[in-house]
Amino acid sequence: MPDMKSLLAQVEAVVIQAARAVQDRYDIDNRPQSRADIIDQIRANDAISMEIMRSGFQAIRPQAQMLDDEIGTGALPDGEFWIVDPVEGAINQIHGMPDWCVSAALVRDNEIILTTVHQPLLGHTYSALRGQGAWLNGTPLKVSQKTDIGIAMVGTGQAAPGESAAVHAQIGASVSAVLQQALTVRVSVPATLQLIQVAAGRMDGFWQFSQVRSGLAAGALLVREAGGNVTDFDGNQWCFDSPRFLATTPAFSHTLSATLSDIA
DSSP states (O other): OOOHHHHHHHHHHHHHHHHHHHHTTOOTTOOOOSHHHHHHHHHHHHHHHHHHHHHHHHHHOTTSEEEOOTTOOSOOOSSEEEEEEEEETHHHHTTTOSOOEEEEEEEETTEEEEEEEEETTTTEEEEEETTTEEEETTEEOOOOOOOOGGGOEEEEOOSSTTOOHHHHHHHHHHHHHHHTTSSEEEEOSOHHHHHHHHHTTSSOEEEESOOOHHHHHHHHHHHHHTTOEEEOTTSOBOOTTOSSEEEEOHHHHHHHHHHHHTOO
16 A cells, blocks of 8 residues: 555546646637537536546555545545546636636545645646645645735635525625625635635635535645635534535634624
């Protein structure tokens, strides 16, 4: 059995391979014209990326099961599982936008122990090992050191298409509330591309009204290992059962959780 750093290197290679396969299908001028066209293009890209990750991860970690449900929620059974998103930000990718990536996280007994996120258009690989750190292309990551929330750059966004009107209202209310404190609020998808910015110290926080595992697992470990706090809106440590998610710097964790916890 490989040590964890050796395993991480193997995972990075698989994720990069999958991302490059999707990149080969990327066209900056692509413009889908119907819902059916959007769905077909996303499914085609997902299938190519997923096949590479499924076979690659089976070879390097046969005891770990692959989760196929990209919008799955809640705690997992005991054992090892791969939580993957074959094209995270797929809606951006098929519209010729650069805001997409491929991500994978290895979970053991509901603890995220390893993760990799690759942005092929930038050549950026974000990786983390539980208890050992987080890196961008091998350089250690560290969350923002700001102490004044008035200059904070934070963000939120949808977890998935088709969320309820109640969730949409919560997103809107949360943006309004946090705008009274922070310098700016970004509202965009996918979550992971905001979470890597938090881990890298470029952004200062991200929250979401969601349990969707595939959009949160990879970024959660990156932020934690870069020195950030990952909690629910009540300040409790986040887990897969948590209905709400907040990742931020330690300096802003209490203020943001207090603001967000009041939004029903």
